[in-house]
Amino acid sequence: MVSGVAEQRGVALVTGASRGLGAAIARGLGADGWAVAVGYRSNADGARRVVEDIRAAGGTAEAFAADVTDEAEVSAMVRRVVERLGPVEVLVVNATGPQPLVAVEELTWETHLDQLRFFVKSPTLLLQAVLPGMKERGRGRVIQIGSDVFERALPGMSAYVAAKGAQIGLTRSWARELGRYGITVNLVAPGWIPVERHADVPAEERAAYKADVPLGRMGVPQDVAAAVCFLASDASSFITGERITVNGGHTIA
Numbered sequence: 001m002v003s004g005v006a007e008q009r010g011v012a013l014v015t016g017a018s019r020g021l022g023a024a025i026a027r028g029l030g031a032d033g034w035a036v037a038v039g040y041r042s043n044a045d046g047a048r049r050v051v052e053d054i055r056a057a058g059g060t061a062e063a064f065a066a067d068v069t070d071e072a073e074v075s076a077m078v079r080r081v082v083e084r085l086g087p088v089e090v091l092v093v094n095a096t097g098p099q100p101l102v103a104v105e106e107l108t109w110e111t112h113l114d115q116l117r118f119f120v121k122s123p124t125l126l127l128q129a130v131l132p133g134m135k136e137r138g139r140g141r142v143i144q145i146g147s148d149v150f151e152r153a154l155p156g157m158s159a160y161v162a163a164k165g166a167q168i169g170l171t172r173s174w175a176r177e178l179g180r181y182g183i184t185v186n187l188v189a190p191g192w193i194p195v196e197r198h199a200d201v202p203a204e205e206r207a208a209y210k211a212d213v214p215l216g217r218m219g220v221p222q223d224v225a226a227a228v229c230f231l232a233s234d235a236s237s238f239i240t241g242e243r244i245t246v247n248g249g250h251t252i253a
Helices: 020-031 044-056 071-084 109-137 158-181 203-211 221-232
Strands: 011-014 035-040 061-065 088-093 140-145 183-190 243-246
Touching: 011 020, 011 071, 020 035, 020 044, 020 088, 020 140, 020 221, 035 044, 035 071, 044 061, 061 071, 071 088, 071 109, 088 109, 088 221, 109 140, 109 158, 109 183, 140 158, 140 221, 158 183, 183 221, 221 243
Parallel strands: 011 035, 011 088, 035 061, 088 140, 140 183, 183 243
Antiparallel strands: none
């Protein structure tokens, strides 16, 4: 081991990794010995900081820019990752876009497409880009970042909820289809875990949410990162098609 980082493994690509949950996931995988491709779209400074953090801890990381909803950009990004770091063994589909509240009376097909681009189109493009390398190696980990909002069914978020439901369907179907190649496909579904973009959420709103969490605390990005790192590890080799909810028990029926 070097500087507390585990022995070098393969390559992990994490999209939306310049901040928030993605940044924590990238750092966690780096600490576990994965060479991390830190994917981002526009936050170059954030991606650079994540790369520097991983390297400072003794790990390997590089930043790669791409619009993960664009087929040509996804293909080009994965080619660069393979050229610079090696074939992708772990794909973490984390990138997301805006999640506005939209009343059903105001829903349009474009509203739905805005969410489906991130949670159906992007995962499909990313998987297709890394799949040849995974098949060739006879091993792969695909980990989608979902949401417990599918159970919570929040009013005004039906387009987002529907797309997150579709993401679960992709996970289950892909797990069946790709298992014979040694590829596992799972989904981690966080609850509300405050990150940078939640800085302006009132304290009373946080307190109200926390009061409904059986474990009595808010989640932190490292909680999600720990679940992803487990699913990326050899310890999860017989787990596929599953959805792991990380929310302190908030949606226990």
